[in-house]
Amino acid sequence: MKIFTGAQVKELDKYTIEHEPIKSEDLMERAADALTRAITASWGTDTAVVVFAGPGNNGGDALAVARMLAEKDYRTTAYLFNIGNTLSEDCTINKKRLQDCKKLRKFIEVTNEFDPPRLEKGMLVIDGLFGSGLNKPLAGGFASLVKYINQSPAQVVSIDIPSGLMSEDNTYSVRANIIKADMTLTLQQKKLSFMFPENQNFIGKLQILDIGLSKDGIESIPATYSVVEEKDIKARILHRNSFAHKGDMGSALLIAGSYGMAGAAVLAAKACLRSGTGKVTVGTPKRNNDILQISVPEAIVHHDKDDKYFTEPIDVEEFDALGIGPGLGQNENTAIALITQIRKTQVPIVLDADALNILASHRAWLQQLPKGIIMTPHPKEFERLAGNHYVDSYERLCKAQSMAQQLHAYIILKGHHSALCLPDGTVIFNSTGNAGMATAGSGDVLTGIITGLLARGYKQAEACLTGMYLHGIAGDIAAKEKGMESLTAGDLIEKIPQAFAFLDK
Numbered sequence: 480m481k482i483f484t485g486a487q488v489k490e491l492d493k494y495t496i497e498h499e500p501i502k503s504e505d506l507m508e509r510a511a512d513a514l515t516r517a518i519t520a521s522w523g524t525d526t527a528v529v530v531f532a533g534p535g536n537n538g539g540d541a542l543a544v545a546r547m548l549a550e551k552d553y554r555t556t557a558y559l560f561n562i563g564n565t566l567s568e569d570c571t572i573n574k575k576r577l578q579d580c581k582k583l584r585k586f587i588e589v590t591n592e593f594d595p596p597r598l599e600k601g602m603l604v605i606d607g608l609f610g611s612g613l614n615k616p617l618a619g620g621f622a623s624l625v626k627y628i629n630q631s632p633a634q635v636v637s638i639d640i641p642s643g644l645m646s647e648d649n650t651y652s653v654r655a656n657i658i659k660a661d662m663t664l665t666l667q668q669k670k671l672s673f674m675f676p677e678n679q680n681f682i683g684k685l686q687i688l689d690i691g692l693s694k695d696g697i698e699s700i701p702a703t704y705s706v707v708e709e710k711d712i713k714a715r716i717l718h719r720n721s722f723a724h725k726g727d728m729g730s731a732l733l734i735a736g737s738y739g740m741a742g743a744a745v746l747a748a749k750a751c752l753r754s755g756t757g758k759v760t761v762g763t764p765k766r767n768n769d770i771l772q773i774s775v776p777e778a779i780v781h782h783d784k785d786d787k788y789f790t791e792p793i794d795v796e797e798f799d800a801l802g803i804g805p806g807l808g809q810n811e812n813t814a815i816a817l818i819t820q821i822r823k824t825q826v827p828i829v830l831d832a833d834a835l836n837i838l839a840s841h842r843a844w845l846q847q848l849p850k851g852i853i854m855t856p857h858p859k860e861f862e863r864l865a866g867n868h869y870v871d872s873y874e875r876l877c878k879a880q881s882m883a884q885q886l887h888a889y890i891i892l893k894g895h896h897s898a899l900c901l902p903d904g905t906v907i908f909n910s911t912g913n914a915g916m917a918t919a920g921s922g923d924v925l926t927g928i929i930t931g932l933l934a935r936g937y938k939q940a941e942a943c944l945t946g947m948y949l950h951g952i953a954g955d956i957a958a959k960e961k962g963m964e965s966l967t968a969g970d971l972i973e974k975i976p977q978a979f980a981f982l983d984k
């Protein structure tokens with residue numbers, strides 16, 4: 480599913496109006512109808528409704544919703560904020576229609592002074608102040624109104640976007656001046672700012688309403704951001720032919736684990752084996768031998784000459800992919816071995832965990848990374864790598880996007896909606912996974928999966944996308960069975976087979 484920017488939403492609106500064709504006011508009527516249906520599904524006619532409408536089309540939507548609710552016998556009061564006499568055309572049309580509605584309790588057009596109504600428990604506020612047309616953070620009277628609504632005990636439904644929240648960049652937004660909705664009814668598609676953790680308490684429960692914007696328009700307008708869908712992954716899954724031999728299924732090399740961190744190597748190796756690759760070799764220090772041999776008998780162990788750390792690059796000629804980093808430690812000898820290993824490796828590489836931390840402390844080496852390298856940092860690892868602290872997820876994402884472009888790399892910024900930043904500057908968000916996966920070792924599992932898929936024959940973009948999706952599905956299946964609290968990284972590995980089966984349906 481594409482995520483359009485505020486400007487692109489306008490373009491899509493225009494495209495729909497011209498090509499369907501449909502009058503702009505009728506498109507608003509269609510949106511308001513979908514919004515009203517969603518509201519009446521959750522609140523009964525005994526609810527007193529207060530609608531706050533702004534001067535643009537978000538306000539137009541709100542006024543149309545006010546009329547529809549009043550017609551359905553909801554006790555509805557509407558406030559239209561027309562401070563600068565700048566109502567949009569469709570907002571003006573809906574103001575008139577609302578004024579003609581006999582069933583409306585009260586309509587107040589605010590042009591100067593505003594005496595706020597009492598907002599009590601059990602009441603419902605419809606927030607239609609600003610939507611995708613907000614062009615600067617809220618201030619003055621609107622900021623005071625937002626604060627007034629937020630401190631009230633009434634429930635709040637936001638139309639399209641909680642007012643005060645920008646569709647994309649909220650770096651300069653004043654957080655106290657953003658509506659805290661209980662429910663956001665967004666039109667047609669998610670907005671970019673909805674993907675970020677720090678904005679979740681503004682959005683509340685999210686519903687996406689299909690208002691029938693042009694499918695051709697959606698198809699033809701290119702989007703920088705999108706959310707991966709089940710069908711995208713299903714179409715990418717490789718199948719085995721009946722005559723397959725393990726030699727055809729790829730050979731993966733994982734370099735992982737230092738003394739005391741053998742578990743990271745075990746988890747990555749098990750996940751790698753479960754991802755369909757024919758053969759897995761684990762490069763690990765001597766002391767971890769028995770642990771690896773006993774816990775993952777299917778894997779071959781390649782011993783480092785060092786007892787405790789990875790210090791000796793491994794010949795990669797016989798391998799199809801390399802995953803390096805989980806539990807590696809950041810010893811200086813390991814750092815030298817890492818960069819030497821990267822230089823001599825001709826096959827696709829996944830860098831994770833300590834491999835990323837080492838690069839963060841040897842940032843000049845970033846320029847030596849081969850094109851097409853995959854990196855899977857969590858936010859802290861990414862900040863170390865980029866050598867900067869970011870004020871919010873948007874700023875961090877922009878930096879990851881530009882780094883992916885500069886280095887021709889695939890960067891998976893891990894989190895609730897992991898963001899795959901591609902070398903062409905586009906970003907694909909993951910849509911699977913849950914908070915139970917916030918547990919030690921789940922990143923090691925992801926590294927194992929992606930390395931396995933690469934060895935198995937998936938290209939970098941496919942391996943990243945399929946890997947993060949599959950990892951999340953495994954997490955979702957595990958959470959259903961064990962609950963999120965008790966979920967461990969090992970559970971994810973156990974559910975990879977079911978995740979594949981689900982994608983094969």
Ligand SMILES: NC(=O)C1=CN([C@@H]2O[C@H](COP(=O)(O)OP(=O)(O)OC[C@H]3O[C@@H](n4cnc5c(N)ncnc54)[C@H](O)[C@@H]3O)[C@@H](O)[C@H]2O)[C@@H](O)CC1
Binds near residue numbers: 534611617
């Ligand atoms: N394709 C879609 O998604 C559709 C969108 N519609 C609605 O249209 C909305 C977008 O409408 P608009 O583009 O008119 O934009 P908005 O209604 O979000 O706001 C635009 C108005 O607010 C003013 N404004 C912007 N920032 C301000 C600030 N910080 N302080 C004070 N005033 C400010 C602008 O000058 C303008 O008058 C969407 O959010 C949605 O609710 C629907 O009507 C139908 C279809």
Ligand SMILES: Nc1ncnc2c1ncn2[C@@H]1O[C@H](COP(=O)(O)OP(=O)(O)O)[C@@H](O)[C@H]1O
Binds near residue numbers: 895
């Ligand atoms: N709340 C969440 N929702 C969905 N996925 C999550 C959530 N928390 C963590 N994950 C996933 O779990 C993995 C955690 O990786 P990471 O932070 O590297 O863990 P570790 O270092 O312990 O292995 C990532 O793939 C991430 O996307």
Ligand SMILES: [K+]
Binds near residue numbers: 606607609640
């Ligand atoms: K709004």
